[in-house]
Amino acid sequence: MLNSVIVVDDEAPIREAVEQWLTLSGFSVQVYSRAQDCLENLPEHFPGVVLSDVRMPDMNGLALLSHLQSLDADLPVILLTGHGDVPMAVDAMRDGAYDFLEKPFTPQTLLSSLRRALEKRSLVLENRRLHERADARTRLDATLIGQSAGMQTLRRQVLDLATLPVNVVIRGETGSGKELVARCLHDFGPRAGKPFVALNCAAIPEQLFEAELFGHETGAFTGAQGKRIGKLEYADGGTLFLDEIESMPLAQQVKLLRVIQDRRLERLGSNQSITVDLRIIAATKPDLLEEARAGRFREDLAYRLNVAELRLPPLRERREDVPSLFSHFAQVAAQRLGRSTPVLDGAQLSHLLSHDWPGNVRELANAAERHVLGLDAPHAIEAQAGQSLAAQQEAFEAHCLRSALARHKGDIKAVLNELQLPRRTLNEKMQRHGLLRETFVD
Structure with a gap:
């Protein structure tokens, strides 16, 4: 009360x-x-x-x-x-x-x-x-695409964690969409109107890392021309996304830990202490605690960052999402390039579903763009083992239903006529694949 x-x-x-x-x-x-x-x-x-x-x-x-x-x-x-x-x-x-x-x-x-x-x-x-959460869930469904159990769990976790003032570690393979998930944690939380600052720790030379993170005053070191605001300070009030956090130099890990503990920092060449209020979201491929046990990462920082952890399933573990993701990326590419969106045939879809996608969503997006350009059709992807016939059939069925609903803009009667299905059967299949008519209404 x-x-x-x-x-x-x-x-x-x-x-x-x-x-x-x-x-x-x-x-x-x-x-x-x-x-x-x-x-x-x-x-x-x-x-x-x-x-x-x-x-x-x-x-x-x-x-x-x-x-x-x-x-x-x-x-x-x-x-x-x-x-x-x-x-x-x-x-x-x-x-x-x-x-x-x-x-x-x-x-x-x-x-x-x-x-x-x-x-x-x-x-x-x-x-x-309740209304805001329902609206957020709808917007998140359109951002983190997929009806697999893993993606449904991930969306629930993102909505729950977005509103909490805790640091988060996102674990996932290369190309699995870690920055997109980090952006959702920011956009669907109370810091949405503040800066979202991304830094790839593997892309910064070690000798420049401290200046990049903390900023510097004029003349702090050779070549320091003018005052520069660092990423930590620039993210004040918002979110700092540290990608490939496992690549951060150990010397900078100590200083980052102190900022997290004290919520204060000093620019290079300055004695003035600056208060910062930010949330840190870190992304990593390996387990940070295993990295700490191997002496490659500070254990105390790992615990400070890993208040909550999100695991992104690789694409090979959620193959039923491949058709909808491919369709989405193809539509985006077609709109950007001024092309029409080619329709997949059964053979092309089968190859999409059987591929292991070692590059994950990033590789799939690239394949969709090449498909729109006519440079590389999906059937050119080498089929690989790892998925049962039943799983491929389920994914193909979901793709057929989704395509028909999209073509007819959610007109159930038209879908029934095209697919020659009884109404009850269509309802059962749509429910099983997590398809809602409202999603396809223009």
Whole structure:
């Protein structure tokens, strides 16, 4: 149950008395003498109720109500009125005020009104949270593509971790999409409006690594022309993505650990300590703890980074996602290149499904682009062992259903006619493959 209350009243005795009553009753109370102060300090999605006097200088309670409604139409506002203000307060309730209390009022009357308002506020915020999560899930489905069990698990984990203030390690093979997952953790969390800064640790020469990470002042070393903001400082408020973290020099690992612990850094050539607030997402192919046991990575840093770990399944472990991914990449490439999207035949699809994709999603995207350009058809990919006939049949069936739904923009009747299936059979197959009609509606 929510328990936050903002009290706005220009009379100090009333503010103090109401604050005391509410605090003793278990509420979290903020008090302001001016309506403007309330507006300037009101947090977004404030989890509580505003209690305001009507008659105040500069901005009265009715004007405050209007401003608050423009910020959040569902925020409960309770007005405190004198006897002569009752008709005005009744009009205010028609305009959206939750309740009004005529002075003098008893503590019990105030508490009763507040608890009802807070209960309503709790339901509104929970409903918003559910809608936002459903919207985020839809957007994430369109970003991290695939209906395999591994991808469904990954999307759930990303949504859960995106909102948590913890560092994350993403493990996956080369080309499996680690940076895309890191970007989703940033974009679907509270830091979305702040910088997302990516640094590939394997691409920076060791002698330049510290300057790249921490920045430098003018003349800090030979060639240091002017002041430069480092990646850590530039990511302040947002997310720093460290790709191939296992390649970070041991000397810099010590300094990164200190930044994580103290949330402060110093640029090269400076004695000034700078506070930073950032989330670190690291990507690695090997297990960092195994690297630490082998003496190639600091164990204390590994634990600091690996508060949570996400594992990206390689493409060969989720072959049923290959058709939808290939189709997506082909459509993107066709749009960018001004070409039409070629339709795959059965033989081409079979070769796509039987290939092991050692380069993972990156290799698949390249194959899709070459297919659009007519440079390298999918059947040119050498078929490899590793997938059962039943699995290939399942993937082919999913591709056929998906293609038909896309062609007919979700028109179930047209799909039934084309595939010559009973309605019940189509429903069962769509459910088994995780296909929703709404996804294909134009």
